[in-house]
Amino acid sequence: MSNFYNELPKITFQKFRLGVFLFTENEFIRTRVRKAVSILDNRVNTTPCNKRAFPQPKVEKKLYIVDPSIIREKEHDIECLLNSDKFSVLLYGGPAGDLVHAQSVRYVASNEVDSKELANIIADVVGIKHLNRAPKLSQREREILQYYGRGYTLKAIGYELGISPKSAETYKSRACRKLGLTGRAAVLNFIDPRLQKTSVIH
Incomplete structure (x- = not known):
């Protein structure tokens, strides 16, 4: 068995x-x-x-x-x-x-x-009605994933967004944990192509 x-x-x-x-x-x-x-x-x-x-x-x-x-x-x-x-x-x-x-x-x-x-x-x-199927990302988390999925290093992401590489890592890790993503390839697969056509820097 x-x-x-x-x-x-x-x-x-x-x-x-x-x-x-x-x-x-x-x-x-x-x-x-x-x-x-x-x-x-x-x-x-x-x-x-x-x-x-x-x-x-x-x-x-x-x-x-x-x-x-x-x-x-x-x-x-x-x-x-x-x-x-x-x-x-x-x-x-x-x-x-x-x-x-x-x-x-x-x-x-x-x-x-x-x-x-x-x-x-x-x-x-099993009757889980209150559970969010698609965890909401903050604007910053979404920005980080856009850059990370396209191959930017955490240092480069920090430079682009005016934050430290450590902060970029924190946002990236939090977003990946919310979405159950592991690795850059998984992040790239998640990114909506329509979002890639718009500016992610605000």
Whole structure:
């Protein structure tokens, strides 16, 4: 069972803790789900109601993310999971077929859904209504990302904006943390091409 069963790190919200359990043997799906959980956790940490400001909640929710292709091979192991309304299941990966009618299935997503959208889906399925899907960047943070994504060094960014390289690093790190971005390539991929046509210096 350990070959296809994965328990991901819990996410603590203001009112409950969420445990995510993944059933798959597909490394691609496993990577995307782990990234989605990480994105969701980062979003929780950057909302005004930061989880660190509250005591650990006693209520626990569980979400089971199941790759439909695993069920044909391991049907006897997770049959009770699918046929009970006590569980919440999100089918993610290959074709779901008749599994969409299972009692516990709350949502079906194809493997074309990327980690960011999967994080949104997970939030919806477990009833997180107050969570910002797209964390708001300050004007300065957006300016920094524009420069950083286009290859400017932190020293050059500081010079352009009249701030110290250390301040530029602080803004850049904060913006990347809000958006779940790692590395210059990820920042470049995030930047809206329409924004690149406008001046970022004010």
